[in-house]
Amino acid sequence: GTPAAKSKQxxxxxxxxxxxxxxxxxxxxxxxxxxxxxxxxxxxxDSLDAFGSCRLCLVEIEGRxxxxxxxxxxxxxxxxxxxxxxxLKQLRRGVMELYISDHPLDCLTCAANGDCELQDMAGxxxxxxxxxxxxxxxxxxxxxxxxxxxxxxxKDESNPYFxxxxxKCIVCSRCVRACEExxxxxxxxxxxxxxxxxxxxxxxxxxxxxxxxVSCGACVxxxxxxxxxxxSVIDIGTPDRSVITTCAYCGVGCSFKAE
Ligand code: FES
Numbered sequence: 001g002t003p004a005a006k007s008k009q010x011x012x013x014x015x016x017x018x019x020x021x022x023x024x025x026x027x028x029x030x031x032x033x034x035x036x037x038x039x040x041x042x043x044x045x046d047s048l049d050a051f052g053s054c055r056l057c058l059v060e061i062e063g064r065x066x067x068x069x070x071x072x073x074x075x076x077x078x079x080x081x082x083x084x085x086x087x088l089k090q091l092r093r094g095v096m097e098l099y100i101s102d103h104p105l106d107c108l109t110c111a112a113n114g115d116c117e118l119q120d121m122a123g124x125x126x127x128x129x130x131x132x133x134x135x136x137x138x139x140x141x142x143x144x145x146x147x148x149x150x151x152x153x154x155k156d157e158s159n160p161y162f163x164x165x166x167x168k169c170i171v172c173s174r175c176v177r178a179c180e181e182x183x184x185x186x187x188x189x190x191x192x193x194x195x196x197x198x199x200x201x202x203x204x205x206x207x208x209x210x211x212x213x214v215s216c217g218a219c220v221x222x223x224x225x226x227x228x229x230x231x232s233v234i235d236i237g238t239p240d241r242s243v244i245t246t247c248a249y250c251g252v253g254c255s256f257k258a259e
Contacts, residue, residue: 015081028070028081029057039083040092040124042099042117042224043172044071048181051173055095056121059083067091092125100127102135103225104167111234112226118170135195138167151196158209161231162220164201168227171197175219175228182222187213199227 009024015032022031027050029039042054052072059070062080067088070081082088100122107113136142140152156164176188176199188211191200201211213219220228233239 011075011077013075013079013081016083022075026075028059028073028075031075032070032083037083039070040121041071042121043174045174045222048174048177051177054172056092058088058091060088089125093127096122096125096127097130099170101130101132102138110226111229115238116226117224153198156208158207159213159215161215163229163231163234164208165227166198168225169199170225171199172224174222174224175199178218178222182218183214183216185212185214187211188219
């Protein structure tokens with residue numbers, strides 16, 4: 001998910017000491033990828049428009065203040081970018097620590113186990129410890145008091161093909177963007193702000209089934225965690241192989257479990 005190059009003007013910059021030349025408008029993340037440097041990311045994908053929400057892809061640019069998100073920052077001539085140093089590693093670990101502090105730690109029984117970008121990134125940034133008290137925003141019962149959590153939203157299993165578990169959502173908006181950009185449907189939105197922000201299927205009373213969702217699966221494919229998960233994966237397991245279809249109905253390749 002990086003801004004597409006719209007111009008033929010080429011720009012040369014340096015990333016981690018290596019020169020790279022890319023079209024003007026290319027994001028730093030994509031320029032780094034040209035060099036084989038993969039910057040940690042959660043909200044960016046290769047195909048969706050960049051959104052810049054997860055803050056995992058922070059980089060440093062010599063002579064500039066701050067640590068911009070490389071997925072939304074375009075290249076500029078002559079800049080010297082650093083994607084790896086101890087400060088960036090510490091910042092990324094801090095970001096991951098906050099995500100994990102409010103995430104159910106049921107990885108071993110989660111259908112996304114082994115196919116979860118949150119899990120991968122926690123490993124990639126070297127997260128070994130979470131110092132914060134466990135967030136309780138997404139849990140039915142508060143651990144601290146044992147009281148029912150008024151903010152809790154139950155799982156939505158109304159759609160015959162996929163389940164939505166809000167407790168696992170990191171609000172990266174990949175599902176929202178996939179719905180809009182791949183399928184051209186606007187069934188998903190993000191409501192609320194800050195800690196209360198969540199993905200919703202439209203009005204509060206809507207479920208996945210009563211929403212504008214056409215069950216194309218683009219959101220499920222885009223989800224980096226087990227939040228949106230195919231029911232077949234929950235029931236049977238991860239497909240052994242996948243096929244890319246060119247079905248007229250939707251733009252999503254279908255996958256299946258080989259028996
Ligand atoms: Fe850049 Fe999420 S990947 S902010």
